[in-house]
Amino acid sequence: MLRIPAEEFAARVEKLRALMNEQELQACLIYGDEYRKENLRYMSNYWPLFERGAVIVPLIGEPFILAAPEGEMFCREMSAFPDVRLLPEFACVTVPDIxxxxxxxxTSLTEIRKGLQGSGPLHRMGIVGIDAMPAPLMRILEQSFGGVELVDAGDLLFKLRMTKTANEVACLQEAARIADAGYRLMINQVKPGMTELELASLAYGECTRQGAESIPFCLLTSGERVNTIIGRASGKVIADGDMIMAAIAVQVEGYVATLNFPFVAGAMSPEQKAFIDILVEAEDIALSNVRAGARQSGVVRAVKAYFKERDMTEYDLYPPLHGCGLAEAESPYPDEHSEALFIAGMTVNTDVSLFGHPHGSNRIEESLLVTESGYESMSKLVRQLSSTWKETATIRVI
Structure with a gap:
């Protein structure tokens, strides 16, 4: 079973402490909940269910987890650190009731502050996840840590999460393998007369059977409903000749890989083939610009230039690349003007897409590992579909 080992979490703590030293932070609180789990999962492996959570990393001393009562045992099962403390403020996130x-x-935040001060003066504390934290909770923190400068330290986790270790890549590769299996089943079994929900259920079931920790989403629309950027499966009956826009994200040990490739239920029209041709060519152009040392903006510029050449600019609604890892979409999210470079060990998604076109809306998306010489696709299915399409103009899988 894939796991991020304990020694890797310990190494993350030491790397964070080095960055904390640079910013003169005596402690760092990393917040998370069920919906914004990424930073908390990265530092502690804890992923709250219904409740809030945090890990506090002091400059001196052992990290400890803040959790809530219902999820205490669940937290102890997951957490990379044995010290788990409960806070009433971290209870159920969906109700206003006490x-x-x-x-x-x-425990209390006041007691936590006293404990942190036992290791030395507490002047500055970093907070990671201010953007995800409810305002009332932030006010409680400010009151409990009055006199301590609370600093937005989200950039520290951004730096740490930018490149991936071999263990992280292995989790993403397994997530991609599982996503491939679910998507392959949809392509093989789609037929006119079934509903979008029936088709999506095939992917959900197969991915769960294959070992997905979670399926953050399986977006699926068909026919006229593809004229959207994202959409949930509905009870709509799929008709012969309906284009399908589906995207499935699979999570393994917190890490999320995603894939999307256009397909059609029943007979495919010449216009649909021409539309898919453009997406496949644009994906090849995007991939040719991914390599360590190259500017991330190069992907964006190259794809936009190709779409302009094919008179597709009005259907090109957002950049064709973003990061992936503990979130389906994470930094970097470059535009045409980004100066940032690809770094070996980064993981990114292509997201080459056209929306609102008369013959369909769709995208090609696959998760990639950036290497010194280029990239490694984590999705064997997307590479197979692309290759088969270029050879035969058909969507066939084995």
């Missing part, structure tokens, strides 16, 4: 847990053994 829920009583008579058997809970709570």
């Amino acid at each position: 829920i009583e847990y008579p058997q809970a053994h709570y």
Whole structure:
């Protein structure tokens, strides 16, 4: 079973402490919840369910987890660190009510502050996840840590998460393998007369059977409903000749790989073939610009230039590349003017797309590992579909 080993979490703590030293931070609180799990999962492996969570990394001393009563055992199962403390403020995120847990053994932010000061003066504390934290919780933190400068330290985790270790890549590769299996089943079994929900259920079921920790989404629309950037599967009946726009994201040990490739239920029209041709060619152009040392903006410029050449600019609605990892879409998200370079060990998604075209809306998306010489695609299925399409102009999988 794939896992991020304990020693890797320990190494992340030491790397974070080095960055904390540079910014003169005596402690760092990394916040997360069920919906914005990435930074908390990265530093502690904890992914809250219904509740809030955090890990506090002091400059001196052992990291510890902040959790809530219902998820305490769940937290202890997942957490990379044994010290788990409960806070009433971290209970159920979906209700305004104060829920009583008579058997809970709570600490308080005041006690936490005292403990941190036991390791030395506490003047500055970094907060990672301010953008995801509810304003009332941030106010409580400010009150409890009055006199301590609270600093937005989100950029520290951005630096740490930018490139991936071999263990992280292995999780992404496994997520991509599972996503391939679910998507392959949809292509093989799609037929006119089934509903979008029936088609999507095939991918959900197969990905779960194959070992997905979670399926963050399976976007699926068909026919006229593809005229959107994203869309949930519905009870719409798929008709003969309907283009399908589907994207499936699979999570393994927190890491999310995504794929999307256009396909059609029943007979494909010449116009649909011409549309898919353009996307396949644009994807090849994007891939040819991915390599360590190259500017990320090169991908964006090259794809936009090709779409302009094919009179597709009005259907080109956003940049064709973004990062991937502990979120389906994470930094970097370059535009035409980005000066940032690709770095070996980065993981990114192409997201080459056209929306609102008379003959369809769709995208090609695959997760990539950036290498010194170029890239490695994590999706064997997307590479197979692309190769088969260029040879036969058909969507066939084995």
